[in-house]
Amino acid sequence: SQQGEEDPQALSIQEGENATMNCSYKTSINNLQWYRQNSGRGLVHLILIRSNEREKHSGRLRVTLDTSKKSSSLLITASRAADTASYFCATGPGTALIFGKGTTLSVSS
Amino acid sequence: NAGVMQNPRHLVRRRGQEARLRCSPMKGHSHVYWYRQLPEEGLKFMVYLQKENIIDESGMPKERFSAEFPKEGPSILRIQQVVRGDSAAYFCASSPGTGSQETQYFGPGTRLLVL
Numbered sequence: 001s002q003q004g005e006e007d008p009q010a011l012s013i014q015e016g017e018n019a020t021m022n023c024s025y026k027t028s029i030n031n032l033q034w035y036r037q038n039s040g041r042g043l044v045h046l047i048l049i050r051s052n053e054r055e056k057h058s059g060r061l062r063v064t065l066d067t068s069k070k071s072s073s074l075l076i077t078a079s080r081a082a083d084t085a086s087y088f089c090a091t092g093p094g095t096a097l098i099f100g101k102g103t104t105l106s107v108s109s
Numbered sequence: 110n111a112g113v114m115q116n117p118r119h120l121v122r123r124r125g126q127e128a129r130l131r132c133s134p135m136k137g138h139s140h141v142y143w144y145r146q147l148p149e150e151g152l153k154f155m156v157y158l159q160k161e162n163i164i165d166e167s168g169m170p171k172e173r174f175s176a177e178f179p180k181e182g183p184s185i186l187r188i189q190q191v192v193r194g195d196s197a198a199y200f201c202a203s204s205p206g207t208g209s210q211e212t213q214y215f216g217p218g219t220r221l222l223v224l
Contacts, residue, residue, distance in 0.1 A: 033212065042200060043152070043215040088151055096142065096165055097202075097213060099151035 006089060006103040013107055019076045021103040023089030024069075032065055032072050032091040037102070043088070046074075079107045111136065113203050113216035114183075121222045128188040128195070130219045134203030140164075141184040142202040142213055143176060152200060158184060159206065191223045 007022045031050045035043040049056045049065045049072065056063045062075040076083055086104045090097040114133040122128050134141050140159055144152040157165040158178035169176065178184040188195055198220045202213035
């Protein structure tokens with residue numbers, strides 16, 4: 001069964017707009033991570049938020065975590081064409097990460 | 110500081126052949142993870158290894174798949190007698206091993222195509 005479920009599955013926006021992706025999970029966690037994958041490439045780690053944190057920022061990225069709802073969101077502000085990629089949340093009860101199917105973000109100029 | 114290295118990047122095999130995928134973790138990392146990604150899917154955990162030890166292989170198919178991480182050299186994911194359903198991207202990740210659920214750094218993947 002999947003631990004992380006991203007929503008929406010696909011998102012298309014214009015450059016300069018903000019993009020918000022959501023992730024829900026099922027079990028208790030120590031932390032939750034977000035990764036980006038460009039088409040045909042490996043995963044790039046974006047940000048890790050610990051279970052005792054509610055919000056974290058990194059550049060144009062803002063991640064929130066609501067452990068009571070078992071959900072997280074990733075906000076990309078002022079999007080660029082280079083942000084076009086698939087975004088995955090990953091977490092798990094143990095050491096192995098469990099990924100959802102991802103949100104495919106398309107940013108057009 | 111080189112990242113996680115995987116080779117080959119692309120591998121083509123015929124049904125029944127063996128596939129060997131290699132992964133060199135980041136310098137200083139002693140934990141290695143293997144994941145498989147089918148088209149249009151997220152990554153699925155396969156196996157977690159430390160040097161000379163398999164820690165968690167709960168995601169590995171029971172037959173034909175094996176993994177090792179020897180004292181010296183890269184980690185190897187071995188698939189015997191490949192079938193078309195094994196066609197996928199196989200990613201390796203590594204971590205320093207200082208705690209559970211720490212950041213895992215991924216390699217570029219090996220894309221296996223079984224004809």
